[in-house]
Amino acid sequence: MNNAKMENATHKVRNIGISAHIDSGKTTLTERILFFTKRIHAIHDVKGKDGVGATMDSMELEKERGITIASAATYCEWLDHEINIIDTPGHVDFTIEVERSLRVLDGAIFVLCSVGGVQSQSITVDQQMKRYKVPCIAFINKCDRIGASPFRVIDQLKDKLGHNAVSMQIPVGLEADLKGVVDLVTMKAIYFDGVNGEDLRIEDIPQNLLSEAMERREELVDAASMFSDELTEAILEEQEVTEDMIIAAIRQGTLTCKMTPVFMGSAYKNKGVQPLLDAVINLLPCPSDVENEAIDMDNDSVPVILSSESEKPVVALAFKLEDGQYGQLTYIRVYQGSISKGDTIVNVRNGKKIKVGRVVRMHAEQMEDIETIPAGYIGALFGIDCASGDTFVATGVNLTMTSIFVPDPVISLSIVPSDNKSQINMSKALRRFSKEDPTFRTYVDDETKETIIEGMGELHLEVYVERMRREYTAKVAIGQPRVAYRETITQKAEFNYIHKKQTGGAGQFGRVAGYIEPVTDADFVFENKIVGGKIPTRFIASCEKGFRQSMDKGPKMKFPVTGVKVVINDGASHSVDSSEMAFQTAALGAFREGYLKAKPVILEPIMKVVVETPTEFLGAVMGLLNQRRGTIVGSQEEGPLCVIEAQAPLSEMFGFSTVLRSSTQGKALFTMEFGSYKQVPQSVAEELVKKAN
Amino acid sequence: MLKKELILQNPLRFMGHGTDDILSEGGFGAVLARAGVGKTALLVQLALNNLLRNKNVLHISLDDPVKKVSLWYKEVFRHLTKSYDVKKINQLWEALLPHRFIMTFKVEGFSVPKLEERLTDLKEQNIFLPQVVFIDGFPFNETVRMPLSDFKDLAKNHSLHVWFTVRTRRHEKPGPDGMPAPLLDVIDLFDVVIQLQPEGKEIHVKTLKGGPADFEHTALLLDPSTMLITNNQKPA
Numbered sequence: 001m002n003n004a005k006m007e008n009a010t011h012k013v014r015n016i017g018i019s020a021h022i023d024s025g026k027t028t029l030t031e032r033i034l035f036f037t038k039r040i041h042a043i044h045d046v047k048g049k050d051g052v053g054a055t056m057d058s059m060e061l062e063k064e065r066g067i068t069i070a071s072a073a074t075y076c077e078w079l080d081h082e083i084n085i086i087d088t089p090g091h092v093d094f095t096i097e098v099e100r101s102l103r104v105l106d107g108a109i110f111v112l113c114s115v116g117g118v119q120s121q122s123i124t125v126d127q128q129m130k131r132y133k134v135p136c137i138a139f140i141n142k143c144d145r146i147g148a149s150p151f152r153v154i155d156q157l158k159d160k161l162g163h164n165a166v167s168m169q170i171p172v173g174l175e176a177d178l179k180g181v182v183d184l185v186t187m188k189a190i191y192f193d194g195v196n197g198e199d200l201r202i203e204d205i206p207q208n209l210l211s212e213a214m215e216r217r218e219e220l221v222d223a224a225s226m227f228s229d230e231l232t233e234a235i236l237e238e239q240e241v242t243e244d245m246i247i248a249a250i251r252q253g254t255l256t257c258k259m260t261p262v263f264m265g266s267a268y269k270n271k272g273v274q275p276l277l278d279a280v281i282n283l284l285p286c287p288s289d290v291e292n293e294a295i296d297m298d299n300d301s302v303p304v305i306l307s308s309e310s311e312k313p314v315v316a317l318a319f320k321l322e323d324g325q326y327g328q329l330t331y332i333r334v335y336q337g338s339i340s341k342g343d344t345i346v347n348v349r350n351g352k353k354i355k356v357g358r359v360v361r362m363h364a365e366q367m368e369d370i371e372t373i374p375a376g377y378i379g380a381l382f383g384i385d386c387a388s389g390d391t392f393v394a395t396g397v398n399l400t401m402t403s404i405f406v407p408d409p410v411i412s413l414s415i416v417p418s419d420n421k422s423q424i425n426m427s428k429a430l431r432r433f434s435k436e437d438p439t440f441r442t443y444v445d446d447e448t449k450e451t452i453i454e455g456m457g458e459l460h461l462e463v464y465v466e467r468m469r470r471e472y473t474a475k476v477a478i479g480q481p482r483v484a485y486r487e488t489i490t491q492k493a494e495f496n497y498i499h500k501k502q503t504g505g506a507g508q509f510g511r512v513a514g515y516i517e518p519v520t521d522a523d524f525v526f527e528n529k530i531v532g533g534k535i536p537t538r539f540i541a542s543c544e545k546g547f548r549q550s551m552d553k554g555p556k557m558k559f560p561v562t563g564v565k566v567v568i569n570d571g572a573s574h575s576v577d578s579s580e581m582a583f584q585t586a587a588l589g590a591f592r593e594g595y596l597k598a599k600p601v602i603l604e605p606i607m608k609v610v611v612e613t614p615t616e617f618l619g620a621v622m623g624l625l626n627q628r629r630g631t632i633v634g635s636q637e638e639g640p641l642c643v644i645e646a647q648a649p650l651s652e653m654f655g656f657s658t659v660l661r662s663s664t665q666g667k668a669l670f671t672m673e674f675g676s677y678k679q680v681p682q683s684v685a686e687e688l689v690k691k692a693n
Numbered sequence: 694m695l696k697k698e699l700i701l702q703n704p705l706r707f708m709g710h711g712t713d714d715i716l717s718e719g720g721f722g723a724v725l726a727r728a729g730v731g732k733t734a735l736l737v738q739l740a741l742n743n744l745l746r747n748k749n750v751l752h753i754s755l756d757d758p759v760k761k762v763s764l765w766y767k768e769v770f771r772h773l774t775k776s777y778d779v780k781k782i783n784q785l786w787e788a789l790l791p792h793r794f795i796m797t798f799k800v801e802g803f804s805v806p807k808l809e810e811r812l813t814d815l816k817e818q819n820i821f822l823p824q825v826v827f828i829d830g831f832p833f834n835e836t837v838r839m840p841l842s843d844f845k846d847l848a849k850n851h852s853l854h855v856w857f858t859v860r861t862r863r864h865e866k867p868g869p870d871g872m873p874a875p876l877l878d879v880i881d882l883f884d885v886v887i888q889l890q891p892e893g894k895e896i897h898v899k900t901l902k903g904g905p906a907d908f909e910h911t912a913l914l915l916d917p918s919t920m921l922i923t924n925n926q927k928p929a
Contacts (some may be wrong), residue, residue, distance in 0.1 A: 619814035619818065632820065633790075634795030634796060635750075635796050637802055639799070639802070645760075
């Protein structure tokens with residue numbers, strides 16, 4: 001292993017993601033990038049005959065479902081620059097995973113298929129990048145395929161996705177005749193010779209392409225001039241337009257997400273990859289071009305802009321955990337300061353101090369030891385016990401990269417392992433998943449003794465179950481998804497309960513009186529207003545314990561109770577028969593008595609649903625949401641797409657993705673996140689009671 | 694109770710309008726002001742009043758995304774109800790929401806036929822049946838007469854009352870009757886015109902058209918901190 005030290009020159013670093021529709025050749029492109037940057041020395045095909053498979057392709061499930069679930073990071077070098085490639089999840093539902101990986105990258109290559117063009121998943125990927133304001137360059141891949149039409153894809157980028165897409169190249173030949181590309185900035189033709197296209201041959205533009213090239217270049221320069229006064233002046237005053245001028249203008253347009261330069265080629269045929277790598281260096285941002293914010297926990301969660309200087313106190317984010325043969329590998333991005341071997345850093349979440357041991361830089365499955373990870377860089381730490389999404393800082397700093405708030409799960413499933421081996425593997429998997437994802441939780445139901453997994457949505461849990469089966473070979477059967485209902489009270493009610501038991505042996509006596517009332521800003525509040533020792537002080541804690549215990553299972557439907565304030569103001573005790581147990585039992589009875597008089601209601605999780613659909617399906621989508629007891633907050637037209645914001649009960653949203661897909665020819669997408677708990681309508685409550693009985 | 698008390702704070706009532714429905718079916722009202730004076734705030738106040746009276750409100754914004762429009766409603770509602778019990782306020786807010794629908798368009802993407810298409814979608818599926826429409830950011834330029842006339846027809850066909858915000862500019866000279874420039878050519882289409890006029894540190898609310906004859910309009914003020922119309926009328 002090479003014991004290298006990372007140079008701290010952030011302008012020479014690019015942290016990028018490769019975002020793409022499934023089957024548009026993302027893995028092949030990544031593989032070729034690693035080959036041309038000499039990180040790997042042989043090319044393995046995705047569906048290769050050599051049985052090795054592509055380097056980045058680590059999860060089978062990802063390919064099958066067309067989603068990237070786990071993100072790996074890999075490192076390579078090009079033109080004296082360091083490029084970190086972060087694999088990005090392509091599905092909008094994994095909010096925490098998406099947020100983390102889009103957070104750590106500064107720019108992206110948006111891969112499109114020259115035959116398939118902009119497909120529904122390209123729309124998802126595009127929306128993610130837009131949401132996180134990630135500057136991107138596009139690569140139209142598979143130009144060697146029959147039916148390749150890069151300029152049609154550029155038109156789709158403009159029309160369907162609203163990109164200001166501008167062609168940087170034109171192909172020399174297409175389909176089986178694809179020979180190379182014409183660079184519209186240098187106005188030279190580039191051919192890719194050698195066995196693997198590693199030898200670049202630069203020649204004059206072929207005569208038959210000259211006029212098209214001139215025309216496209218004019219379009220390019222025209223579009224670029226919008227972002228540079230210098231270039232505009234040069235054009236107007238008919239001075240020489242230099243390559244640097246054009247590149248600088250395009251870079252400006254790209255960094256502000258107002259322009260998408262488009263490159264083309266065929267990764268599989270090794271054509272067009274090196275110019276794309278040049279573009280990553282020339283057009284995509286370096287870490288200091290991007291403003292990163294942390295939250296100051298000591299100062300009312302005020303956002304703080306981080307500085308990429310290595311001398312400042314360290315702030316770093318653990319964005320991915322991996323289980324390796326030597327223990328847990330934690331991928332981190334350093335935003336400020338630097339992390340070196342032997343440093344002491346603090347995990348903001350739990351305040352634990354950690355001594356940094358091995359520091360490595362990852363190349364897919366292999367690694368190399370390094371000394372330091374400076375600001376703007378991505379690396380990995382060994383043997384650090386932490387969860388994904390944790391922030392590491394220098395001692396004395398209390399900044400966090402992510403909000404500490406983790407929503408409570410809204411949906412649960414029971415899982416039953418089929419045999420003993422699966423049971424062991426399932427436990428391993430559950431331990432790992434709950435560490436990686438704070439919104440994924442697991443427990444054993446006291447009554448049914450079943451293992452329950454909880455999460456933020458149907459798909460969220462489905463994917464974990466699938467990973468359990470594939471990565472951990474745990475055969476499990478799953479139950480029906482269950483919504484996490486809650487109970488609460490709607491009015492004040494009094495209680496006065498005596499617990500008395502005198503059936504031989506030591507008796508039990510306790511009287512507890514007071515009232516319960518709804519409270520909006522807390523789950524449970526207990527107030528002791530007993531005067532004159534009517535309940536001896538030593539039993540007050542038992543009373544509270546009894547009331548608190550009652551909150552676990554509401555007397556109405558056995559759902560957890562929320563939003564209740566209990567006040568005790570009277571009671572009685574017996575010098576011999578009163579005990580902690582007696583008062584705890586009395587409190588349970590008192591709660592039950594008051595609760596049923598306080599008009600209890602059932603609450604259900606209401607989800608914030610956002611559907612993005614082509615405008616022609618707007619009516620249909622609104623109809624679907626309406627049928628699901630959804631309240632449509634509004635609709636927002638954004639060019640060819642329309643965004644509908646709605647609130648809908650989770651219980652009605654099961655299977656929504658399938659219905660939505662079939663009603664919109666698969667062109668609409670939706671995201672769903674927990675919004676709030678609201679009272680269920682009377683008719684639904686009656687249904688629930690009926691089902692429970 | 695809370696609802697009734699809030700209805701009494703209706704800005705139009707302060708302006709001397711005896712009844713709340715000052716616009717006829719198909720009628721137009723306008724809130725005029727320069728940029729940043731408080732057009733949207735007043736519009737949202739008018740909308741909230743309609744919501745409190747169980748009217749279905751369609752809010753169309755040609756400037757802001759749905760989230761921002763929602764925030765406007767939340768903020769104005771919070772100011773209106775700050776002296777009341779939180780629990781009741783929350784319940785009332787939840788009850789109002791199903792009566793509000795927000796649509797946002799890019800200015801260049803908005804047209805009357807497009808709106809008609811959307812309204813038909815909503816009506817046919819019985820998703821939302823608007824009664825009052827509030828439009829924020831409609832461009833009142835030299836070619837506005839035609840789309841506005843089409844809008845009038847649409848409003849009549851769907852029995853809608855429509856309120857617009859109209860942005861005025863310092864350099865534009867008003868007409869001989871004092872009517873601000875953007876409305877000069879289309880004033881006949883409007884029943885009520887209200888102008889917000891900053892004077893010193895205060896913002897005065899003036900009725901330019903459609904106000905009751907005996908109303909002393911200079912008495913009304915818009916509180917710049919809450920953007921609500923205040924009732925501290927000066928002696929006439």
